[in-house]
Amino acid sequence: MQRTHNNRAWWLVLPVVIVVAFSAIIPMMTVVNYSVQDIFDPSTRFFVGTEWYREILRDERLHDSLIRQFVYSFAVLAIEIPLGIAVALSMPRKGFMVSLCMILLALPLLIPWNVVGTIWQIIGREDIGLYGWALGQLGIDYNYASNPADAWVTVLVMDVWHWTSLVALLCYSGLRAIPDVYYQAARIDRASPWAVFRYIQLPKLKSVLLIGIMLRFMDSFMIYTEPFVLTGGGPGTTTTFLSQTLTQMAIGQFDLGRAAAFSLIYFLIILLVSWLFYTAMTHQDSDDA
Amino acid sequence: MTTRKRLVMTIYLLFLLVPIYWLLIMSFKSNQEILGGLTLWPENFTFDNYRVIFTDPSWYMGYLNSMSYVVLNMLISLAVALPAAYAFSRYRFLGDKHLFFWLLTNRMAPPAVFLLPFFQLYSSVGLFDTPLAVALAHCLFNVPLAVWILEGFMSGVPKEIDETAYIDGYSFPRFFLTLFIPMIRPGIGVTAFFCFMFSWVELLLARTLTSTEAKPIAAVMTRTVSASGIDWGVLAAAGALTLIPGILVIYFVRNHVAKGFALGRV
Amino acid sequence: MEWMAWTLPTSLFFAGIGTLLLGMTAWQFVTPTLSRQGFLPIATTRGDRLFIGLLSSGWLHLLWLGFTDQVLWMISIVCVVWMLVLMKWG
Numbered sequence: 006m007q008r009t010h011n012n013r014a015w016w017l018v019l020p021v022v023i024v025v026a027f028s029a030i031i032p033m034m035t036v037v038n039y040s041v042q043d044i045f046d047p048s049t050r051f052f053v054g055t056e057w058y059r060e061i062l063r064d065e066r067l068h069d070s071l072i073r074q075f076v077y078s079f080a081v082l083a084i085e086i087p088l089g090i091a092v093a094l095s096m097p098r099k100g101f102m103v104s105l106c107m108i109l110l111a112l113p114l115l116i117p118w119n120v121v122g123t124i125w126q127i128i129g130r131e132d133i134g135l136y137g138w139a140l141g142q143l144g145i146d147y148n149y150a151s152n153p154a155d156a157w158v159t160v161l162v163m164d165v166w167h168w169t170s171l172v173a174l175l176c177y178s179g180l181r182a183i184p185d186v187y188y189q190a191a192r193i194d195r196a197s198p199w200a201v202f203r204y205i206q207l208p209k210l211k212s213v214l215l216i217g218i219m220l221r222f223m224d225s226f227m228i229y230t231e232p233f234v235l236t237g238g239g240p241g242t243t244t245t246f247l248s249q250t251l252t253q254m255a256i257g258q259f260d261l262g263r264a265a266a267f268s269l270i271y272f273l274i275i276l277l278v279s280w281l282f283y284t285a286m287t288h289q290d291s292d293d294a
Numbered sequence: 295m296t297t298r299k300r301l302v303m304t305i306y307l308l309f310l311l312v313p314i315y316w317l318l319i320m321s322f323k324s325n326q327e328i329l330g331g332l333t334l335w336p337e338n339f340t341f342d343n344y345r346v347i348f349t350d351p352s353w354y355m356g357y358l359n360s361m362s363y364v365v366l367n368m369l370i371s372l373a374v375a376l377p378a379a380y381a382f383s384r385y386r387f388l389g390d391k392h393l394f395f396w397l398l399t400n401r402m403a404p405p406a407v408f409l410l411p412f413f414q415l416y417s418s419v420g421l422f423d424t425p426l427a428v429a430l431a432h433c434l435f436n437v438p439l440a441v442w443i444l445e446g447f448m449s450g451v452p453k454e455i456d457e458t459a460y461i462d463g464y465s466f467p468r469f470f471l472t473l474f475i476p477m478i479r480p481g482i483g484v485t486a487f488f489c490f491m492f493s494w495v496e497l498l499l500a501r502t503l504t505s506t507e508a509k510p511i512a513a514v515m516t517r518t519v520s521a522s523g524i525d526w527g528v529l530a531a532a533g534a535l536t537l538i539p540g541i542l543v544i545y546f547v548r549n550h551v552a553k554g555f556a557l558g559r560v
Numbered sequence: 561m562e563w564m565a566w567t568l569p570t571s572l573f574f575a576g577i578g579t580l581l582l583g584m585t586a587w588q589f590v591t592p593t594l595s596r597q598g599f600l601p602i603a604t605t606r607g608d609r610l611f612i613g614l615l616s617s618g619w620l621h622l623l624w625l626g627f628t629d630q631v632l633w634m635i636s637i638v639c640v641v642w643m644l645v646l647m648k649w650g
Contacts, residue, residue: 255409
């Protein structure tokens, strides 16, 4: 759409800027202030320069947690994106079933994150949970609380359960936007289902998939509550991801300077990744237009 | 082809629903039955777990607290995001792209990053432990999302409508409130749904900004862990009750929700 | 404001950023920018280049802190030069 140039539009966005700045900019400035000081209490603090940054950047625990986080986020994308597309392609086309499927699919998205953790905590247990019990019956020694591999798989399956619907619903709305003529043309050409997918459906899905990948990457990059409830980050630190490491440092150990430096490094990573996605998205839009 | 589709869908829905079913039936079992052995249907159907929740103020106040900050957040987000989304969809102005990107980074950044000074910030303005504090904190990610979705929906409304209205002598506020908003009603419904959803499910900020008065249900649920172990039945009942608002809300916007998930971009 | 724990260096830092933004706004009013192609792979406006410069400077500082034990101002000078180059030819 052709948009007219008008700087008075700033008055319309001003409320948003004020509301968001209150919770974003003031805390961010404070975090910067914290990150260069050693703080014992509000009146006893010392300027330490970039000491915390040096320490954090060389901290083994954080390197591990960062690598774990990236592996986790990529695993999430690798499973949820194809699965989400498959589910979206399997959606019924019309009628009452569409609404039903849609509501059922959206259900996991509306469950508070700690309850998601609780649900999987229960169902994975060998004594009271269906899945844990079934695996035990099959002779598989499964325990997410003591075996790191089991804990990983459980956290991953939980995330797939929780969020694949988002990708599926996104793709479904993308698919619905394809006019019927395209399919008719494909039928006349006797195109195989694969060809229909590859040359008609996938190109149309590009923009929604970009949104889906971005949302899933970013949200899995800040995952906190679900693994916290399910495994508490354990066994050991095998499922402790970045947000939890940070929260432990900030609230658990009350290590303000170090946690602040960590926050800013975390934020710089996020800023870079979101900028890449945003640039890709705006370019996509201008290509389409 | 269609049978294969139906198979994929059925299997996936089973995968989705079994854990929820398990939570539901567990909430109707007594703790002896839960720990005694696996049963697919409660042998002694009991409402005791729910009775605990509905008679104990510290439990049901948790739900009311959560509801109050969620509704507050929804109202604030919509009120500020509507004009802003209109500005983004209709006008180009100084720094518009950078402003939009800055808003998005707040949706993308982990709340944990901002968390450190939140306690001091909200204490210093006297809001700590009130629903308003949590509502404002949740605006951090809900307002950018609301602007994003609404902007998508508003871009779908042809600009000629605005121009005709202005020629007919409508002032901006009158046009916006009486003509434009009714036109994008589905978009507003979906946006409200998303604000509801993300505020309802969030725990980290809600827990940090409250202590006793405004404690959300998610934080209350940790109480079921006591010295004698976890009270599974009550925990399951509390979890089951948190599903209801979500189901109600999605029922109302079910026809537009797919478009909303695509952020109004399709 | 006491709880925000201000220090002189961070106040100067934010004052600098603020001045930079105000300056860019004023510049925009005097001579509006056009999106153009420089040595960066995408077409950018002045504001885009400033953002790219600030973000990359942030990362360069982190890398410097992470991999060397040298004093910080060395990389800061490099970053200032880099930002100038970026603004001119980016």
